[in-house]
Amino acid sequence: MARRYGYMDWMRVVAIITVVGVHVVSKIINSTTTADWEWHYANAIDSALRWCVPIFFMLSGALLLTRDSNERIGEFLRKRLGKVLLPLLFWSAVYLTYNIYQLGEEYTIGQMAGLFLSDGIYYHLWFLYVITGLYLMAPFLRLLVKHMDKTMFHYFFAFWFLFSAAAPIFTRATGYEFAFAGQMFAPYIGYFLLGAYLVMFPLPKRWLPTLGILAAIGYAVTLWGTVIANTGREAGDFDAFYYEHYYPHAIFISLFVFVAFQQLGTKLKSTPLVTRISTATFGIYIIHPLIQTYLNRLFDFNETTINVWIGVPLSWIVIFILSYAVIRVMQKTPFVRRLVP
Numbered sequence: 001m002a003r004r005y006g007y008m009d010w011m012r013v014v015a016i017i018t019v020v021g022v023h024v025v026s027k028i029i030n031s032t033t034t035a036d037w038e039w040h041y042a043n044a045i046d047s048a049l050r051w052c053v054p055i056f057f058m059l060s061g062a063l064l065l066t067r068d069s070n071e072r073i074g075e076f077l078r079k080r081l082g083k084v085l086l087p088l089l090f091w092s093a094v095y096l097t098y099n100i101y102q103l104g105e106e107y108t109i110g111q112m113a114g115l116f117l118s119d120g121i122y123y124h125l126w127f128l129y130v131i132t133g134l135y136l137m138a139p140f141l142r143l144l145v146k147h148m149d150k151t152m153f154h155y156f157f158a159f160w161f162l163f164s165a166a167a168p169i170f171t172r173a174t175g176y177e178f179a180f181a182g183q184m185f186a187p188y189i190g191y192f193l194l195g196a197y198l199v200m201f202p203l204p205k206r207w208l209p210t211l212g213i214l215a216a217i218g219y220a221v222t223l224w225g226t227v228i229a230n231t232g233r234e235a236g237d238f239d240a241f242y243y244e245h246y247y248p249h250a251i252f253i254s255l256f257v258f259v260a261f262q263q264l265g266t267k268l269k270s271t272p273l274v275t276r277i278s279t280a281t282f283g284i285y286i287i288h289p290l291i292q293t294y295l296n297r298l299f300d301f302n303e304t305t306i307n308v309w310i311g312v313p314l315s316w317i318v319i320f321i322l323s324y325a326v327i328r329v330m331q332k333t334p335f336v337r338r339l340v341p
Contacts, residue, residue, distance in 0.1 A: 005265065006268045006269045007262055008059055008063070008261075009268075009270045009274050010268045010270070010274060011257075012055075012056070012059060013277045013281070014261075015052045015053075015055045015281070016284050016285060018049045018051075018052035019052045019288075020288050021045065021049055021316050022049050022050070023289060023292060024303050024319065025043075025045045025049075025303065026042070026046060027303050028308060029046060030235070030236055034227060034230050034232075034233070040227070041308060041309075041312075043223060043226055043227065044223060047219055047243075048219055050250055050253065051250065054191045054250060054251075055254060055258060057188050057191035057192050058191050058198070058258050060134065060192060061134075061141075061191065061194065061195030062198065062199045064080075065142050065192065065193065065195070066145065067142075077135065077136070080138065081135055083341040085132065086338055087128070087286065087338075087339050088125070088128045088132065091125065091128075091286050092116050092121050092125060095290075096112060096115070096121055098122075098290070099121070102293075123289075124286075125286075127285065130188050133186075134189065137189065138192075141192065145193065145196050145200075153201070156193065157193075160187075161190075161248070164186070164187040164246055165190075165246055165248050165251055168247060169247060187246035190246065194255070195258070205263050208256075208259060208263060211252070211255060211260075212256055212260075214255075214256065215252050215253045215256035217252065218249035218250065218252040218253040219249075222242050225241070225242035225249075226240075226242045226243065229242060277324060279331075280324055280331065282340060282341060283323075283326075283330060283331070283340030283341075284320070284327055286340065287326055287327060288319055288323040291326070292319050295318065295319065295322075302315055303316075327340050
C-alpha cells in the first residue's frame with residue numbers, strides 16, 4: 001500500500017477544514033446558553049462535524065496497519081514517534097508560554113512537567129497523546145490485522161462497540177457503572193482498526209443508503225441529545241457527552257463519511273494543492289488555535305464579527321487559510337519543518 005490514495009488525501013483535507021470549523025463554533029457554544037438562538041446555530045453545525053477526529057484515526061490505521069512491510073519494531077517506532085514526539089514537546093512549550101505570558105498563569109517546573117504528562121496544557125493537544133499511543137501499539141496491531149479474517153474483525157468490532165461505545169450510554173441512562181471497563185477495548189484503537197478493515201474489505205456501494213440513514217440518526221441524536229443535556233445550564237457549563245467521538249451515533253457518522261469518500265475514490269484524484277494541504281494537516285491542527293486566538297486579540301476578529309451568520313464562515317475560512325500559509329512556510333524552512341511533519 002505504498003501508493004497514494006486520492007480519496008484519502010481529499011478526506012484528510014476535508015477533515016482538517018472541519019476541525020477548524022468545530023473550534024470556531026465551539027466558542028459560541030461555550031459562551032452562550034440554550035436560551036440563545038446563536039447556541040442552537042452553533043450546535044447544529046458542531047453536531048454535523050464531529051466525525052472529523054475519528055476520520056484521522058481511521059486514516060492512520062488504514063495506512064499503517066495494512067502496509068506490507070518488513071520494518072523492525074525499533075525502526076517503525078523511530079520513524080513514527082520521531083514525527084510526533086518532537087512536535088509534542090515543542091508545541092507544548094509554545095502553549096505553556098502562551099498560558100504564562102498571555103493568560104497570566106504561574107507554574108513551577110514540577111507543575112509544568114505534570115501538565116505535560118497529564119495532557120493538561122492546551123485543549124487540542126490531546127490528539128497528539130492518543131496518536132502516540134496508537135503508534136506504540138501499531139506494530140502489534142499490524143500483526144493482528146495480518147492474521148485476522150473478516151469474522152475475527154467482526155467479533156472485535158462487536159466487543160469494541162459494546163464495551164467502549166454502548167457501555168457509557170448505559171451508564172448515562174441508568175447511573176450504574178458497567179463492570180467491564182471500556183479500556184479493555186480503548187475507543188480509538190477501534191477506529192484505528194476500522195480504517196484498516198475498510199481498506200482490506202471495502203463495503204459495497206449498496207450499503208451507502210443504509211449508512212446514510214444511520215448517519216442521519218446519529219446526527220439527530222448528537223443534536224437533540226446535546227440540547228436536552230444543556231437545557232438550563234449556564235454559559236460555560238457545557239455538557240459535551242453527546243459530542244464524544246466514540247459513542248454509537250459518532251461511529252455511524254464517521255463510518256458513513258469514510259465509506260462515502262471511498263466509494264468516490266476513482267473520481268477523487270489528488271491535485272497538487274490537495275496533496276500539499278493533506279501533508280500540512282498535522283501542522284494546521286496544531287497551530288490553528290493560536291491563529292484563532294491572536295486574530296481575536298489583535299484585530300477583534302472572531303466568530304461574531306458583524307454577526308454569527310457572517311462571522312462563523314468568515315473566521316472559519318480566514319483561520320484555515322492563515323494556518324495553512326504559516327505551516328507551508330515552516331515546512332519549507334530547514335529544521336523547523338521537523339516541528340510540523
